Amino acid sequence: MTTPPNVPLEPHAVDPHAFDNPVTGASQLLDSAEEVHVGLTLDAVRPPSEEEILTVENLTVEFPTEDGLVHAVRGVSYTLREREVLGIVGESGSGKSVSSLAVMGLLPKSARVKGRILFRGDDMLKMSARRQRGLRGRKIAMVFQDPMTALNPVHTIGDQLAEAVLAHELMPRKTALARAKEMLDLVGIPQAEARLRSYPHEFSGGMRQRAMIAMAVINNPDVIIADEPTTALDVTVQAQILEKLLEVKDAVNAAIVLITHDLGVIAGMAHRVLVMYAGRPVELGDTDSVFEEPRMPYTAGLLGSIPSLDKGSGSARLRPIKGTPPSLINLPTGCPFSPRCPLATDVCRTEEPPLAETDGGGHYAACHHWDRLAAAEDPTEFFRTESETVA
Amino acid sequence: MTLSAQAPGPDTGAAQGMTIVARTQAQMVRRRFFRHRAALAGMIIFGFVLLLSFSSIGFLGIPGWWDKSYLATGALVNQGKPTLSVVPEFLGGSGIGLGEHPFGQDDIGVDYFAKTMRGAQQSIIVAFLVAIVATSVGTLIGAVAGYYRGKTESVLMRFTDVMITIPVLVIAAVIGRRFGDSGVVLLGTFIGLVIWPSMARLLRGEFLSLREKEFVEAARALGTPARRIIFRHILPNTVGVIIVAATLSVANAVLLESALSFLGLGVQAPDTSLGQLINEYRTAMVTRPWLFWWPGIFIIAIALSINFIGDGLRDAFDPRQTRVRA
Amino acid sequence: MSVKTHETPAPQREPDAGDHLLEVRDLVMNFPVRGGGFLRRVVAQVQAVSGVSLHVDEGETLGVVGESGCGKSTTGRAILQLHTPTSGSVRFQGRELVGLSAKQLQPVRRDMQIVFQDPYASLNPKLPVNDIVAEPLKVHGRWKDGGPEQVAELLRLVGLSPEHGNRYPHEFSGGQRQRVGIARALALEPKLLVLDEPVSALDVSVQAGVVNLLEDLQERLGLAYIFIAHDLSVVRHISDRVAVMYLGKVIETGPRDDLYDRPAHPYTQALLSAAPMANPKEERARERVILTGDVPSPLNPPSGCRFRTRCWKAQEICSVEEPALVDRGNGHPVACHFAEVTAR
Structure with missing residues (x-):
């Protein structure tokens, strides 16, 4: 095998001030500090x-x-x-x-x-x-x-x-x-x-x-x-x-x-x-659409499980996914997430859904009921716990 | 949230409704041990030697199935050659049979099978005593040093270091000379009191690492007394290490006893041990080789089989060292 | 839960007993580093905790955040007297704990317990869960009055089924293991739980369940928590008040929302800006403060302000004078000469 000519490395010029990002809440409190090194973001690279x-x-x-x-x-x-x-x-x-x-x-x-x-x-x-x-x-x-x-x-x-x-x-x-x-x-x-x-x-x-x-x-x-x-x-x-x-x-x-x-x-x-869940890809799509409009209950459950850095706890209670991930030796029949899924129906327990295109462009999900998630206002609401409804 | 409601595995050893990992540690150890071929062979060989030596000539006055004594002399038959025959007649041999003196006779006509069996008995007893004493002392000193640390540790471990620097054989020889004729029990105990340092070092290491574990810290946070922490929380977690080390020390002790007796410092006549037999007849190698070979074979069989068992136990307790290939 | 609002600049207050459930004052924890050789002379001191003062009231949660090596876990253990503090005072219900013998500490241990980070290391692998939860009852002589029922009740309390107790x-x-750890800590009906990174070893989907459990337990049993973690969002979620630690010192402390919304110390600001959020649009648009370098060694911490080596505001004075942890006009105590004063 021949080695291709060595491409000279030319670090892409990085100037954080060259990119005018909208100033967000987190950065507002820092605007007094000019000397501070502000990081590079994904939007700033090629x-x-x-x-x-x-x-x-x-x-x-x-x-x-x-x-x-x-x-x-x-x-x-x-x-x-x-x-x-x-x-x-x-x-x-x-x-x-x-x-x-x-x-x-x-x-x-x-x-x-x-x-x-x-x-x-x-x-x-x-x-x-x-x-x-x-x-x-x-x-x-x-x-x-x-x-x-x-x-x-x-x-x-x-x-x-x-x-x-x-x-x-x-x-x-x-x-x-x-x-x-x-x-x-x-x-x-x-x-x-x-x-x-x-x-x-x-x-x-x-x-x-x-x-x-x-x-x-x-x-x-x-x-x-x-x-x-x-x-x-x-x-x-x-x-x-x-x-x-x-x-x-x-x-x-x-x-x-x-x-x-x-x-x-x-x-x-x-x-x-x-x-990925239990060895399978369960959702694939643009970062924005996966985070904002998850089409697989597992993704929605993950998003509901993490506390936000923005809000206090007084308002939002976490919405955990019940149960634990399955053993990779004895996988449940059907969708591997079905034992933990609040949307699971009989079909989920018998038939494993393929990773298929959903409503958005290039947004794929492995779920029989992605449309129910799409219809919901807050995709994490299915994971609401009993104590939350009481409180 | 309750325990995961997964389908029971195909493995019958697992309790109902539990996942495949739900096997007690003892079960896993047993399973791995019995998959270890060398260990299994070692166990069979050692079991055979044990059974043979204790059942043949009897023990503690209980008579065995072999009618000759290891002390009684008799007339020399055929220059004391072994009568054991394993080659069947149709192959030109003299047929399978024990004969009168399967292992032959020694120079004064004592049945050599009985003598070898007695030797094996004594060697095994000494070896186990050594292992028990060394393990107990070593575990205790190692545990205390490892748990308390500080000055206690320094004093105990320096003492251990000193013990380790003195050649075991030298001390054992002194002890053997002094106690060799007072019977195997005393001999075994005293040798055990000499060879504990390696055990103490091992246990100290285990305790040092275990005492920093969070479950020990949790016990301390509960105000658990030190003794309870040592015996209830830490020691059970070292059982694997102790068993393995104790097993391997049995094998070492067999060899040590043989070496001592070979030097004439161990078990004294008229009682006998495998090492002593070898010592006695090392000059007969050429003229009457069976007097040398029989005890030799038994020493090798015992030491090797116990070593295999120890290896098997180590693999069973610590599966990370060897990957079991399916 | 009420958020404590009477924030008092700790160093100026007279020590008074019985005011807070727990009061830690100028806690110092140095670990000697010994050289080799026969004498094993002490060659250096790891200054793990260097003068930490904090307090916890009944039923409230104090979050302690910081990066690895900042001394947050050591502080938790020193409060429980698992490490003997080098100096300083730890008062629990008005009683000084530093210097007490193991025997004298015994009754205090009932009221103060700890939950550890690693659910794999914090449970004795050789004991069935029932015995693990029963251990505190046995050690404290409470096994006789209905021990097995108490254990079953504790397992139910943390959401485990008592039938699984013999596993x-x-x-x-x-x-589930972390729940067992919590059950063990609750067995003696403590008033204060030190939670040392209780969820950081868990998967995200499981972590939320444990956080919810801790919140429920606090409400039902009136527990006070010291919640030690490096995850800023979990700390914000669960705490009433927060203390930020850096290299063995508390550098900023205050009511939760105050501190998160108006961080005054450059380190707190950097920490908050570095914490990733699960919101792609905001994440990409956000300007991050990227600190340079690493945390200095606690063996030889910088003079003056310990953060000055990585601080973009550092000036002459920072290397000479250590800033005190006092309110500098921003509503909560900050240890920085150039703390940002934000209009409230």
Whole structure:
């Protein structure tokens, strides 16, 4: 395989004042502070194009275990466009991470992977191991949740970054190190030159995650898969990292698959959202329409479960989803959400609904009764608890 | 909200209406253990040795099914060669049978089968005593050091360090010389009092990590007395580690007893042990090899089978170390 | 629930007993870092909590927010005397707890309990749920008067079915385990519960159920809560008053809406602006304050104001003089020389 000419990195000029965002309540109280660094938002980066670079078709992943076959992923399909941020949201055990590990080819050998993973039209599952390696880490890169375990503690940051380059390209080590320094600068690590000689444990959590991002983008990838990149971090550091992710994405012109359980992160970061439940995609659509007009009761339930930062508790009581997610070994028949769903009817308990287009353009949901949600004024009202009606 | 109302799994071990994970830890341990082939083989072999040695010549005055004593001498038959035959007649052998002296006789005509069985009995008793004593002392010291920390820990662990630096064999030899002829019970107990330090270190480590667990903190927040925390909350969580370590120490103790007796410092004649038998007849290797091989085979069988059992238990208690492939 | 409005600048008040259910004053908690070697000399002090003062009244919820390492959990544990404070005072119902022996603390433990973050680590895996909930009753000699019925009642109270009491913790889901933890904490009918990140380990859909349960219990049993969390929206949802901590100090405290709507400390402002909201349009339009750098090490905190190293308002004075936590004309105490005064 020939290596394409190295595209020079030119960080997209970021000037927060260049974009006139409507001033919101949260920022109003800050207008006295001019020197404050205001973050980059999704609207400020280059928009996605129509070209599809990654297509996942009917991906299934199963793990044989002591207790039986775990159906971790059951038919996931999505497309990722150039420069797009696709958010995959779901709770623990929803298969969101496993499906992405499958794309990266990082699942244990025992996993049974079926379906198609097309990168620019080529099925990665049918490629030779060598070609797969050529893509993974270079054209498709990954950022993990826990940088401490993803980075090797016995090698310096510089060595690990250089190694990532040298694994895919022949060049003098010096050049690779220079590239590494450039990357550390890009992700905002001060004194990049000196930091190349540091070991991961000498970095703080936020810095390590920056180094991970540097490693992910060092080969100019087309796709960055970020698996809970900020879950282990504090809020203020999370804000730094998310901003950096957007900035870096723009610099290398990559698309991002952002996996998280945090609806707030998705809301600010993703163009489109894929909601997963029990190994299946249950809703897919533009971020705005999924959040404002959910067409799957599970999504509505999630939205009703999170308290708002805007309002006090006096007014709104939380509307939890009753029960717990099903075991991936013994899935209920029909819709896996039906045992917890306030809208469930007999058909839900016998027939699993496919992910089908609903009323909005490009808005898909796997629900027999999405029209009832569409008709409701407040989609979370179905999850109202008894005590709430009493009070 | 009530417990998830999921369909009962196909697994019959799971209680009604419970999910597939709903298996008690004991059940899981048993299941994993019985899947471990080497451990199962070890268990069968050790069970056979145990049964054979105690039932054949009897124990504590209870007579066994073997009519010869390990003390009574008799006339040497065929230079004391073993009469055990395992090659069937149609293959040109002398047929399957025990004969008069299956393991042969020693130089003064004592039945060597009875003697080997007696040796195995004594070795096993010493080994188990050592394991019990070492485990108890080690657990107690490790638990106290790990739970209380501070000065208590420093004193106990420095003492442990000192104990560990002295070669076990040296101390055991001194003890063996002094107590070797006072019977296996005393011998086993004293050796146990020497080899506890590794157990104490292990337990201290376990306690150090468990005491920081939130459930221990919760117990402290409730005002639970220290003794109750140690015995009710922490110790049961170390059972797996203790069982595994105790099992492996049995295997070590068998070898240690053999080594001592081989040096002539363990069990003294006319009583016998496997190590002592080897010591006695190591010069007979060439002339009458069976006198050396029989106790040797039994030492290996006992030590190996218990080691396998220990390995199996470790895997059963800590499945993270090995993935069971389906 | 009534929101306490008589906000008093704590440092200037005389210590008085019996006024509040719990009163913490200048709490300091240092953890020694020992070197290697035989003597294990103390080489440094981790200053986990450095002079925290706060109070809780009966039946109210005090939210304590901050990022990891700010000392919020240590404060909770020091209040319960799970750590012996280095200095300072913890008064519960007018009684000083610092310096009491384990025996003297025993009766106090009935009135103050704790719920932990990790529902997987906070329950003894070797005990069935019934025994876990019964443990406090047994330790305090209350098992004899109808122990089993009390346990069943407690399980019902937290929304679990008593029939499941003979099962082990691993058979329950995270949310159910957290309910068991709450039942255990309630067994001795406490007046104050320290809730240390009680929902942050739970999935979103389950988290809401536990939050609702905590609210119900407070209403029914008249409990006071210290709700420690890093999730700003949950804290806003459940608290009456909020204290924001940074590097071992309370930097701003006040009634909930006051603090969330009119944050005066730059750190509080940054924290609020960094917290993501599940509202795409607002999220994308929002201007975020992105703080630079990381939280400094509690081994060697900055002089003066501890936030100055990341603060965009920092000036000379901030490194010299530590700002006191007092009301600076914005209605609630703030520890900042340049606190924003907003018109009310």
